Every structure is written in C-alpha cells, then in structure tokens.
Amino acid sequence: MSGAFKFTIDGATGIGTILFDYPGERINKLTFEVMDELETLIDKIGSDSSLKAVTLISAKKDIFIAGADINEIASINSSEDGKKKALLGQRIITKFSKLPLPTVAVINGACLGGGLELSLAFDYRIATDNPKTSIGLPEVNLGIIPGFGGTQRLPRLIGLEKALTMILTGRPVDGKKAYRYRLVDALIPKEFLHEKVNEFISVILQPNGAEQIKKQRNKATLQSIVLEKNPIGKAVLFNLSKKNVVAKTKQFYPAPLKAVDVIKKTHAMPLDQGLQIEADEFSKLVITDTCRNLINLFFIREKLKKDSGTREPVAIKDIANVGVLGAGVMGGAIAWLFTKSFISTRIKDLNWDAIRKGYETAAKIYKQLKKLRKFDDREINLRMHKLSATVDYSGFEKIDLVIEAVVEDLNVKQSVFSDLENRIPSSAIIASNTSTLSITEMSKRLKNPERFIGMHFFNPVNRMPLVEVIPGDKTSPKTIATIMELTKRLGKTPVLVKSCPGFLVNRLLLPYLNEAFYLLQVGVDPVRVDSIITRFGMPMGPFALADEVGIDIGYKAAKILEESYGKRMKMVDIFVDISNDKSLLGKKSGKGIYQYSGKDKEINPEIASLVSKYSGESQSLGINVSDNEILERLMLIMVNEASRCMQEEIVSCPEYLDMAMIMGTGFPPFRGGLLRYADSFGISKIVDVLKGFETVSKDRFQPCDYLNKMKDEQLKFYSS
Numbered sequence: 001m002s003g004a005f006k007f008t009i010d011g012a013t014g015i016g017t018i019l020f021d022y023p024g025e026r027i028n029k030l031t032f033e034v035m036d037e038l039e040t041l042i043d044k045i046g047s048d049s050s051l052k053a054v055t056l057i058s059a060k061k062d063i064f065i066a067g068a069d070i071n072e073i074a075s076i077n078s079s080e081d082g083k084k085k086a087l088l089g090q091r092i093i094t095k096f097s098k099l100p101l102p103t104v105a106v107i108n109g110a111c112l113g114g115g116l117e118l119s120l121a122f123d124y125r126i127a128t129d130n131p132k133t134s135i136g137l138p139e140v141n142l143g144i145i146p147g148f149g150g151t152q153r154l155p156r157l158i159g160l161e162k163a164l165t166m167i168l169t170g171r172p173v174d175g176k177k178a179y180r181y182r183l184v185d186a187l188i189p190k191e192f193l194h195e196k197v198n199e200f201i202s203v204i205l206q207p208n209g210a211e212q213i214k215k216q217r218n219k220a221t222l223q224s225i226v227l228e229k230n231p232i233g234k235a236v237l238f239n240l241s242k243k244n245v246v247a248k249t250k251q252f253y254p255a256p257l258k259a260v261d262v263i264k265k266t267h268a269m270p271l272d273q274g275l276q277i278e279a280d281e282f283s284k285l286v287i288t289d290t291c292r293n294l295i296n297l298f299f300i301r302e303k304l305k306k307d308s309g310t311r312e313p314v315a316i317k318d319i320a321n322v323g324v325l326g327a328g329v330m331g332g333a334i335a336w337l338f339t340k341s342f343i344s345t346r347i348k349d350l351n352w353d354a355i356r357k358g359y360e361t362a363a364k365i366y367k368q369l370k371k372l373r374k375f376d377d378r379e380i381n382l383r384m385h386k387l388s389a390t391v392d393y394s395g396f397e398k399i400d401l402v403i404e405a406v407v408e409d410l411n412v413k414q415s416v417f418s419d420l421e422n423r424i425p426s427s428a429i430i431a432s433n434t435s436t437l438s439i440t441e442m443s444k445r446l447k448n449p450e451r452f453i454g455m456h457f458f459n460p461v462n463r464m465p466l467v468e469v470i471p472g473d474k475t476s477p478k479t480i481a482t483i484m485e486l487t488k489r490l491g492k493t494p495v496l497v498k499s500c501p502g503f504l505v506n507r508l509l510l511p512y513l514n515e516a517f518y519l520l521q522v523g524v525d526p527v528r529v530d531s532i533i534t535r536f537g538m539p540m541g542p543f544a545l546a547d548e549v550g551i552d553i554g555y556k557a558a559k560i561l562e563e564s565y566g567k568r569m570k571m572v573d574i575f576v577d578i579s580n581d582k583s584l585l586g587k588k589s590g591k592g593i594y595q596y597s598g599k600d601k602e603i604n605p606e607i608a609s610l611v612s613k614y615s616g617e618s619q620s621l622g623i624n625v626s627d628n629e630i631l632e633r634l635m636l637i638m639v640n641e642a643s644r645c646m647q648e649e650i651v652s653c654p655e656y657l658d659m660a661m662i663m664g665t666g667f668p669p670f671r672g673g674l675l676r677y678a679d680s681f682g683i684s685k686i687v688d689v690l691k692g693f694e695t696v697s698k699d700r701f702q703p704c705d706y707l708n709k710m711k712d713e714q715l716k717f718y719s720s
Contacts, residue, residue: 004034005041014052015201021059027066028058030114039092046099053102053201062132064107065115074295082283086147090275093148096121102204106197108190111135117148126200127175128190136172140255143291147282151262152274158183160228164241168256182217238264252537252670255285293672300655309484309496310477317482319400326405327354330433332361333461334403339386341490346388346395355389362387365462393423403455405433408556414445421446429479431455435506436560439472439499450476453483458664466663467492470499495660498650501564505664508638510558515637516542517575521614524625526593532630537668543593547586555579567699577610632689639678639686640704647706654717675717687711
C-alpha cells in the first residue's frame with residue numbers, strides 16, 4: 001500500500017502540511033506500511049531547509065488517527081516479534097521529535113492509541129471542539145500497555161497523576177479536558193480550523209511565541225508540587241495508583257499494573273532508556289491469553305457494529321417520537337435512555353403517581369451523571385424537556401415506536417397490545433421489553449405482527465450495554481433493521497436473538513442461579529459460593545446477584561423457564577420456599593440471602609434457619625462439595641445450555657453468544673466469553689465432567705447432543 005500521505009508546501013509561507021488519508025478506509029490507522037511511508041516523508045522534511053513549520057492533519061471526517069492496526073497487534077506471535085515492532089514504531093515516531101523545525105498535530109476527531117503516541121512526539125498539539133474529538137491511550141483495554149512511547153512521553157508532558165489516570169483507565173478525554181490537562185496547547189472551533197491553525201503557527205514563529213506557549217504548558221500547580229515534585233508525593237501517588245488498580249481489576253488484568261510499574265521505574269530516566277523498557281514489557285503482555293481474548297472481543301464488537309440484523313439491506317424507519325408503556329423502574333430508565341439521545345419520549349401509565357415515579361427514575365439517573373460530571377444542569381434540562389407523560393394515550397397518535405414495560409404476564413401484555421394497536425399510527429413499531437416471554441406468542445393477537453419485536457434492556461439500563469433484539473416469526477426485516485440501528489444510536493450493543501423462552505442471557509443465567517440454590521439446599525455456605533465465583537472473575541456471586549436482581553423477579557423468570565423447558569430447569573425447593581416469603585425480596589427489601597445495613601451485608605439468619613429444614617443426609621453433603629466442583633457445576637451447566645442455544649441457532653455465532661454473556665452478566669472478558677472458556681476447558685473434558693455430575697442430577701447435567709457431537713468430532717466452538 002502507498003499514498004496514505006499527501007505533503008504540500010505553501011510557497012508564500014513556507015509551511016508544510018501532511019494530509020493523512022488512509023486509502024479505502026473510513027479511518028486512519030498506523031499500519032507498519034504506513035509507518036514506513038511516514039519515515040520516508042520525515043526524512044524528506046528534515047532535509048528541506050526552506051520549511052518553517054509542518055502540520056499533520058487528517059482528511060477523514062471526525063477521525064485524526066484511530067491508532068495502530070489491531071490486526072497487526074493480533075498477529076504478533078512471540079515476545080521477540082512484539083519487541084521488534086514496538087521498537088520500530090518508537091524509532092519512527094521519535095524522528096518527528098528530532099526534526100529541526102516546529103511541528104504541529106491538528107486533532108479534529110478521534111486520536112487514540114498510536115495516534116496519540118505519534119502526536120506526543122510533535123512540538124505542539126491543537127484540538128478542536130468537535131464533539132467527536134476523543135484523545136486517549138486505550139491499550140489496557142486490549143491487555144497491553146502503550147508501546148510507541150505513550151508511557152514515556154505522556155507523563156513528561158502532563159504530569160504523572162493525569163497520565164496515570166489516562167493510561168490506567170484507558171478512558172479518552174475530549175478537547176476541553178485535553179486543554180485543561182495541557183495535553184493540547186490550543187482548543188479551536190472546528191468551523192474555523194484552518195484559520196485558527198494558521199494563527200497558531202504565526203504565534204509560534206514569533207520570537208517569544210513558542211516560549212510563552214511552553215511556559216503556560218509547564219506552569220506548576222499546587223497539586224503537582226505536592227504530589228510530583230518530591231519523593232514522598234511520588235511514592236504516595238504510585239502506591240495509590242497501584243491500590244486502585246488492584247481494587248478495580250482484582251489482578252485479573254496484568255496490563256494496568258504493569259503500566260504503573262513501567263512509569264514508576266522510568267519516569268526519571270532518559271527517554272531512550274524508558275522506551276526500551278516500555279518495549280520490553282509490551283512484548284511480554286502482547287502474547288498473553290488475556291491480550292488475545294480482549295483483542296478477539298474487540299473484533300466481535302466491531303462485527304456487531306456492522307450487523308444490521310438482516311441478510312439484505314433494507315430502508316429503516318426514522319424514529320423521532322417514542323412512547324413507553326409503564327413508568328416503573330424499567331420504564332422510567334428506558335425513557336431516560338431515549339431522552340439522553342434527544343429523542344422525544346412520552347411515558348404512559350394508569351395514574352399520575354406512577355408517572356411521577358417514572359420521572360423520578362429518569363431524574364435520579366441524570367443526578368448520578370451530574371455527580372460524575374458527565375452532564376451539567378443545562379444539558380440535563382434540555383434532555384428532561386424531551387420527556388412528557390399521559391394517562392390516556394394522548395400524543396400517541398404521532399408515535400414512531402412504542403416500548404412496553406408492564407408486568408411480566410403474557411395475558412396482560414397481549415391485552416395492552418390489543419388496546420394499543422388502534423391508538424398509534426399503522427407504521428409505528430411496537431416493542432416489548434419482556435425478559436422471558438415468547439415474542440411470537442405475544443404477537444398473535446396483533447393485526448400487524450410484522451411491526452412487533454422484542455427489545456430486552458438489562459437492569460440497570462443506564463449501566464448495562466446489552467440489548468437483546470428478538471424478532472417474532474412474522475417480524476419484518478425493516479422492523480429488525482430499524483431496532484438494530486436505533487439501539488446503536490442509543491449507545492447500546494444489540495445482539496439479535498431468536499425468540500424462545502428466556503431468549504439467550506436469561507436462558508443461560510437462570511440454570512446457573514438455580515444450581516447455586518441446589519448447592520445451598522445441601523448446606524454449602526453461600527458466602528463460599530459467591531467467593532469462588534468472584535475469584536473466577538465474575539463481578540458478583542450468584543447469591544449476591546439474586547439479591548441484586550430481586551428474588552421475586554428471579555422467581556417469576558425461573559417459573560416461566562421451568563414451564564417451558566421442564567425437568568432440567570425445575571426450581572429447587574429451597575428457592576421456592578424463599579420466594580414464598582414476601583419479606584425476602586433481596587436488596588430492595590433489606591434482606592434476601594443476605595441482610596443489608598447501608599453498604600454492609602451479612603448472611604441472613606432466616607436463610608440459615610431455612611437451610612436447616614433440609615436436614616439429615618443432605619446437610620452433610622455440603623461439607624464434602626469441593627471448590628472445584630462448585631465452580632464446574634455452575635459454569636458447565638451454562639455451557640451445556642449454551643450448546644443447546646447454538647444447536648437451535650438462537651444466536652448466529654459463538655462470538656455473539658460470548659459478547660451477550662459478557663455485556664449481560666459480566667462474564668469475565670479476560671476469559672474471552674463463556675464458549676471461549678469452554679474451548680480452553682476442553683470439550684471432551686466438559687462432556688466427561690457433566691456425565692460425572694449425572695449422579696447429582698441426570699436431568700440437569702446430561703450433556704446435550706450438540707456437545708456429544710462436538711466431542712466425537714473433536715470440534716471447538718471457535719476455529720482459532
């Protein structure tokens with residue numbers, strides 16, 4: 001490949017412009033072929049004494065440089081190869097920092113990873129106020145550290161504290177924050193980009209202009225003096241950073257800890273020595289299983305972004321006005337989500353007291369975001385004004401989409417839809433937020449089932465990224481494509497799922513939760529079970545999760561699955577007993593498996609008393625269940641059900657199933673997903689272990705036909 005860069009010189013001013021326009025792509029990326037071309041260009045610029053300054057600018061809309069080529073990172077198969085490529089990139093980028101004339105990187109849009117590392121080698125950086133301007137080093141999200149100088153140049157430019165925050169979280173900053181961080185030297189309006197760039201260059205070419213800019217950049221703050229200008233402050237900063245990383249990652253992800261170690265070791269070193277150490281540590285991380293799994297998940301996310309849900313392109317419906325039926329916790333949160341994207345939203349419930357609760361839910365989420373400095377009062381007010389309400393369907397005559405979020409009862413929902421259908425435009429889409437009920441069954445009373453679809457949000461809506469999109473047997477391709485695109489517009493990730501009881505995530509999750517209660521019934525300590533599962537990497541154990549979701553909610557879903565799938569999903573007796581006690585709802589009632597006091601929790605003595613009811617031989621069994629058996633029973637019962645889902649084509653590929661489980665349940669990303677974990681466990685071993693558990697229950701653990709076939713044919717879920 002060639003021709004990624006176009007270099008021009010303004011004869012009147014002597015200013016050179018490098019225009020980066022990666023051929024045939026929507027984004028600019030730093031492949032090694034691009035880097036070779038760039039090196040040739042740098043050498044040419046360095047030998048031209050007539051040049052007074054050089055700028056680098058992107059020809060792509062809303063993209064400066066998206067980073068290095070992830071495919072090339074994924075292709076690294078040895079530490080030696082990783083180090084060689086890191087050093088090559090470092091050498092070429094360092095050449096920019098040694099050019100004998102001022103260099104300016106003009107950032108208008110995404111500037112990530114290698115893109116930021118390249119811009120750090122420039123003398124100056126300018127960012128625009130474009131909302132798409134996003135500047136950061138997200139490498140830890142791929143299981144690596146920056147390898148083209150990011151751990152070295154960023155702390156030297158903006159200080160240790162801010163650099164550690166950016167590198168350890170991987171979160172980018174916008175143009176305004178980059179300017180506050182002194183990561184960029186000017187923030188300019190995107191509409192006047194060229195004029196403001198010329199003004200900036202004229203300043204730095206003046207005798208004292210460059211000095212004034214660099215003086216402002218290096219201006220010390222009280223915080224930097226206290227934390228970064230003395231050994232004690234530095235020690236506190238590094239120790240605190242390490243402590244925060246351990247608390248957040250539970251040491252499952254080695255890259256952030258390694259980044260702290262590299263920056264601590266090298267921040268006072270000469271740059272060339274620091275770069276060598278960075279390359280060494282990058283090369284060790286890039287070949288780990290964690291890195292490979294996280295990169296695979298990156299590719300799955302990219303694949304999902306392009307998935308329209310239909311085989312052939314179809315025209316999608318514009319969604320400008322949305323109705324939400326039901327103003328409960330879910331309805332209010334769904335309404336909030338649409339207002340966040342400036343979509344006019346009208347909620348309906350039976351009375352104004354219920355409506356008030358919906359408004360309170362939306363306002364509470366905005367209040368949390370204000371506290372996190374995601375929105376200010378003005379931005380919140382603009383969005384809240386997109387929300388309106390009714391108790392009589394007034395205003396629904398102009399609705400483009402209605403989302404139902406009422407009680408999880410098939411007859412109730414069908415009655416609501418029958419009433420709704422005559423009150424909205426014939427072109428309006430009707431979606432249900434059901435978590436378990438069949439979309440096809442729900443649509444049977446509709447006159448136009450082609451416009452009906454499932455749109456299953458996960459709770460809490462403001463934090464969970466997944467939306468299961470579930471067509472019924474008669475849902476039209478246009479309806480599917482519209483909802484898939486709308487979900488992406490809302491900032492969520494849609495996964496297309498075939499209609500079946502429980503759909504995908506709940507169908508896999510509820511047997512896991514049910515199995516945990518089987519363990520509880522024979523006397524296994526719930527704290528022990530939760531601890532084993534969190535050590536595996538799940539964000540919380542099954543009993544903590546049951547309390548978080550609500551035991552009453554879990555019971556309703558489990559009952560539907562038991563009725564649908566029979567003996568293999570039969571609810572355990574102790575769970576039914578707990579569910580029958582209406583005071584044991586979980587966290588929302590103050591007690592469930594645990595009892596809660598503020599942020600503290602302990603085992604609920606009522607549960608211990610209930611367990612003792614199942615006395616005799618079954619009680620002694622719990623003591624003899626090993627940690628390994630607990631883990632395998634909980635994980636492999638999900639793998640077995642996931643295999644059935646693959647056989648029934650509930651999802652189109654194992655990648656989508658894994659992403660749904662990661663986004664919908666918090667399955668640990670470093671393991672790559674449930675089916676990636678199954679491959680690493682070994683399909684043959686899984687079948688053998690499940691057969692061993694048939695002594696506990698043949699109904700629950702008998703390996704499905706799909707798994708048996710995979711074992712016989714020596715297959716894996718993933719080909720590589």
